[in-house]
Amino acid sequence: MSDEKEHASSGVEPGDTSKRVGMEVIRERGVDPEELREKLVDAIGAEFTTYYYYTNLRMHLAGEEDYKEITEDARLEDRAHFELVVPRVYELEGSLPNDIREFADRASCPDAEVPTPMDDDGGFDTEDLEVEDILEVLLEAERCAIRTWSEICDMTRGADPRTYDMAQRILNEEIDHEAWFIELLSKERDGEINPAGHFARGEPGDAPYSTNNRFNDSA
């Protein structure tokens, strides 16, 4: 009891800058803000690695301009997701790892590598690289992101409206992305028509939900 009181937001003394009411209100509502924050670092680690890997994936969709464009939208939106949540990590008294390898290692979704081995000269062996294989990597990456942001919605629902708002904006876009790659993969691999129900973004990587909270114009 006395322990709980110590952590209560009402227990933060006037002028005390060693504690954040913005964190204590979350704790009072039953969510551990430190645990949530570390989960956010893992999640934006995945957004960041995906942004990197999609650069390679989209390049290797050689000659498929429409696929490249859609992949570019998904790629830029993953960067927007990273940018959207970074400030939240700091608000929760966390930080990005100093070492980018650490950041990549803890990413909550798998590396979305180009699905082909390297050749003897250190380049990609593209001999047997198929468009449908790239589309499948993209699809599975989106599915992982949907699961992650749904988890974060679950963790924060009713306890942390600020993180919840971010997670649900991102989730909206991840579900768009899955629909895009289901449409493209079913057409490419199975000759099936499975409409996504939407069109490419107005501007590349528009991020219609997640950049509503734009904190700088280049993000």
Place this chain on the structure above:
Amino acid sequence: MTRRANATWTVTVVVPDESSLDAAGETVELEVAEHETILAAARSAGVWLPADCQQGWCITCAARLVEGDVVHPSARRYDDGDREAGFVLTCTAKPRADTTVVVDQYDDLLEHRADRGKPPGNAKLGD
């Protein structure tokens, strides 16, 4: 152990008392088909087990194998060190025998990975 005609196995899921899951302290028996994962079978039976990526990468779904046999055909980051220490990833683990697992073992697997200098333990628990 005899393999049944319809290739389903009984998977006994033990949820530790100290777990924060709703099913803490319970032991649940599931019939899991050969092509099905333990996680999917549990969730469709209304038993909520932890998971995130569901691609055998993040280790949120870690469990310990007490008895039986599972395979991880599609796990993206699961190695012999995990297997030898008795860890399984329920999101990708498919039974190959009647099996018992203790779930909610994320912290332990994280530490085990850190001890071996492997991700994500190295990154999350490293100095």
